[in-house]
Amino acid sequence: xxxxxxxxxxxxxxxxxxxxxxxxxxxxxxxxxxxxxxxxxxxxxxxxxxxxxxxxxxxxxxxxxxxxxxxxxxxxxxxxxxxxxxxxxxxxxxxxxxxxxxxxxxxxxxxxxxxxxxxxxxxxxxxxxxxxxxxxxxxxxxxxxxxxxxxxxxxxxxxxxxxxxxxxxxxxxxxxxxxxxxxxxxxxxxxxxxxxxxxxxxxxxxxxxxxxxxxxxxxxxxxxxxxxxxxxxxxxxxxxxxxxxxxxxxxxxxxxxxxxxxxxxxxxxxxxxxxxxxxxxxxxxxxxxxxxxxxxxxxxxxxxxxxxxxxxxxxxxxxxxxxxxxxxxxxxxxxxxxxxxxxxxxxxxxxxxxxxxxxxxxxxxxxxxxxxxxxxxxxxxxxxxxxxxxxxxxxxxxxxxxxxxxxxxxxxxxxxxxxxxxxxxxxxxxxxxxxxxxxxxxxxxxxxxxxxxxxxxxxxxxxxxxxxxxxxxxxxxxxxxxxxxxxxxxxxxxxxxxxxxxxxxxxxxxxxxxxxxxxxxxxxxxxxxxxxxxxxxxxxxxxxxxxxxxxxxxxxxxxxxxxxxxxxxxxxxxxxxxxxxxxxxxxxxxxxxxxxxxxxxxxxxxxxxxxxxxxxxxxxxxxxxxxxxxxxxxxxxxxxxxxxxxxxxxxxxxxxxxxxxxxxxxxxxxxxxxxxxxxxxxxxxxxxxxxxxxxxxxxxxxxxxxxxxxxxxxxxxxxxxxxxxxxxx
DNA sequence: CTCTCCCT
Numbered sequence: 001x002x003x004x005x006x007x008x009x010x011x012x013x014x015x016x017x018x019x020x021x022x023x024x025x026x027x028x029x030x031x032x033x034x035x036x037x038x039x040x041x042x043x044x045x046x047x048x049x050x051x052x053x054x055x056x057x058x059x060x061x062x063x064x065x066x067x068x069x070x071x072x073x074x075x076x077x078x079x080x081x082x083x084x085x086x087x088x089x090x091x092x093x094x095x096x097x098x099x100x101x102x103x104x105x106x107x108x109x110x111x112x113x114x115x116x117x118x119x120x121x122x123x124x125x126x127x128x129x130x131x132x133x134x135x136x137x138x139x140x141x142x143x144x145x146x147x148x149x150x151x152x153x154x155x156x157x158x159x160x161x162x163x164x165x166x167x168x169x170x171x172x173x174x175x176x177x178x179x180x181x182x183x184x185x186x187x188x189x190x191x192x193x194x195x196x197x198x199x200x201x202x203x204x205x206x207x208x209x210x211x212x213x214x215x216x217x218x219x220x221x222x223x224x225x226x227x228x229x230x231x232x233x234x235x236x237x238x239x240x241x242x243x244x245x246x247x248x249x250x251x252x253x254x255x256x257x258x259x260x261x262x263x264x265x266x267x268x269x270x271x272x273x274x275x276x277x278x279x280x281x282x283x284x285x286x287x288x289x290x291x292x293x294x295x296x297x298x299x300x301x302x303x304x305x306x307x308x309x310x311x312x313x314x315x316x317x318x319x320x321x322x323x324x325x326x327x328x329x330x331x332x333x334x335x336x337x338x339x340x341x342x343x344x345x346x347x348x349x350x351x352x353x354x355x356x357x358x359x360x361x362x363x364x365x366x367x368x369x370x371x372x373x374x375x376x377x378x379x380x381x382x383x384x385x386x387x388x389x390x391x392x393x394x395x396x397x398x399x400x401x402x403x404x405x406x407x408x409x410x411x412x413x414x415x416x417x418x419x420x421x422x423x424x425x426x427x428x429x430x431x432x433x434x435x436x437x438x439x440x441x442x443x444x445x446x447x448x449x450x451x452x453x454x455x456x457x458x459x460x461x462x463x464x465x466x467x468x469x470x471x472x473x474x475x476x477x478x479x480x481x482x483x484x485x486x487x488x489x490x491x492x493x494x495x496x497x498x499x500x501x502x503x504x505x506x507x508x509x510x511x512x513x514x515x516x517x518x519x520x521x522x523x524x525x526x527x528x529x530x531x532x533x534x535x536x537x538x539x540x541x542x543x544x545x546x547x548x549x550x551x552x553x554x555x556x557x558x559x560x561x562x563x564x565x566x567x568x569x570x571x572x573x574x575x576x577x578x579x580x581x582x583x584x585x586x587x588x589x590x591x592x593x594x595x596x597x598x599x600x601x602x603x604x605x606x607x608x609x610x611x612x613x614x615x616x617x618x619x620x621x622x623x624x625x626x627x628x629x630x631x632x633x634x635x636x637x638x639x640x641x642x643x644x645x646x647x648x649x650x651x652x653x654x655x656x657x658x659x660x661x662x663x664x665x666x667x668x669x670x671x672x673x674x675x676x677x678x679x680x681x682x683x684x685x686x687x688x689x690x691x692x693x694x695x696x697x698x699x700x701x702x703x704x705x706x707x708x709x710x711x712x713x714x715x716x717x718x719x720x721x722x723x724x725x726x727x728x729x
Numbered sequence: 730c731t732c733t734c735c736c737t
Contacts, residue, residue: 105735133737151737180736282732312734337733359733372733417735425737482737514732650731668732676732 050078074238273350313518509543525564
């Protein structure tokens, strides 16, 4: 069979090539004959034993004849490591071109690239490499196959809009519907119209394959009838063991107690094998671990339990514990959030207990805040959880909900991130690419129109877009930092005042989550170190203190352990800081039209330290002003825009000394709406001074009152009289 | 008195 190679003319598509089903091209394992110089090598033998190996010829045929190939591969079939190698071996990366395989997670890129480099017998970073944020192990001359995070490939489109160096792009785990992979699929569809030679492989779970086929079956080219024949689908069986699923007979009111009883039942009655329990959040996990430890004390010696918590706020060491085999005679019980659903795979799990709930991000464009809501999992997630029991042997899954609930009430799959996220950063990115008409952009799942309106509004009031919604010089500067637009605006303002170092440190700390260790065992230490490092100005300045204190202690692990800080998280913050600093150094912030005179005159002081502190606060307010709130009589807060009722999150530096006015960074909703990462506003009229297009005084009297207050600062208050919908005072 | 999980 002759394979079309990049650089040749595209193969003509005969009438037989359409959506190819197994009956069209049926490939038996025994039919395959090809030369492999490594076939006696143990790795080559392993490769041939993978289920996908039988489909090698079929896959290459589809890629040759169809522009989009959807591979439905069950876990363990080997698609992610093997398909790119088949393409490599068939010559798709000849002639200086490359193959890219995208992943939603960084660790996956690293481990996959290492594995594939080993199978190819090459050094990592030469022929096979990976690119993740802050780490590029590729060589522009040598690398033919690279694993890359979907967000990174999206960044790459910024500098090479047609992705010209790639002959084939494989978007793996597309069914997870991450923000970046969805955006990538939309952009790739546009790229393919301009580059008929580009091949796209989409790997998906069964339930979403048809959606992807429909998405690509029109609009690939001007010829609609032909487009349909350009999409091929292939299913590959996996290599997992059967999992026996048990449902609850009645709905359980208290899933933590039920989970506890179930684990004890499994421990007493079932053969050996570890247990994995899925709950919603950190608090539930800690509670169940505590309950199991208590119950465990009454158990006989030969059936001891080893309960272990797993969630992202734990330190690296604590997370590693779930991988160690339990001591002889003990049964490991990992109690996890959805972290163990995809990002972490634990060997030896035979029993899964699924409470059936998950916390998901929900964006409400009306309020302009992202929230966190506990909801029922989808059937796809429930299956994914169950599958965790059957990785090495047959397993069992206990669902703490009824079969009726599963069949009749659970949605088939989760809502794509695209329709439930704040899209400001993505909209800005698309604007940089010159995509003006967002409503006609081919999103696999178009987000609500209000979300776009809100994004445009936010970007406009930050000065990133002009009156006609075109990107401004400031907007391009913000986009070049690849952090969220509001934080970027703060960094640029800080840099304009000569505070780039401090601003980059704060932005880096904001971009990572959970600087302080979580979990009950750390509470005392964290309380102590917060009393040392946190200040009344709020979390931004406290974060700066933490970073500087860690720096002064040589970025040591010991310092983190002593102070109840998460070393792994701080390391990431340090990486962000380093690279962000480099990008900021390339900007000319003074030329971006920021209100520098106002920023300076508001913050003048005889004390240089005080002046610097006030300048940082003013820069933060000049970026986060849409999220301003003030305290009301019951101790809660009300936002200036929208009148939303909010509460200070327990993690806030100023929790014990709540300020009158503040700006916040984000909101989580559980039973209430909680504000996280808050900065104290000492002078609320700064809002009017720093964002005159957004805030004005409600009445002339209010303005006069404020004017009296402002006289000390010497700022001309005429600036505040512009019309706006937003009122303060 | 408190936080699903990723990612640029």
